[in-house]
Amino acid sequence: MCRHSPPCPSDSATDRQAARVSVARHEQGWALLCNDVLLFEDTGQLLPDGQVVAPCRSDAAGRVA
Structure with a gap:
């Protein structure tokens, strides 16, 4: 439970x-x-329920792939 004000995103x-x-x-x-x-650090995430969120990659021009 977040105790920050305003609360952190869930x-x-x-x-x-x-x-x-x-x-x-x-x-x-x-x-x-x-x-x-x-x-x-590669922007990947592991959620509390075990779900994996793939890293957000961008190409050399800065476009998200």
Whole structure:
């Protein structure tokens, strides 16, 4: 349960990666967010229910692939 004001987005929200970082292990390439989402440096995500969200990749021109 988030105690921030305003509250962090839930793990099911489209902007879930905007939640505050609870624990970060930059040397390992991940951060645990307040909403229990595991965010990886390649922008991939692991949700609390085990669902994997693929990394958001962009091409050399900056377009999202």
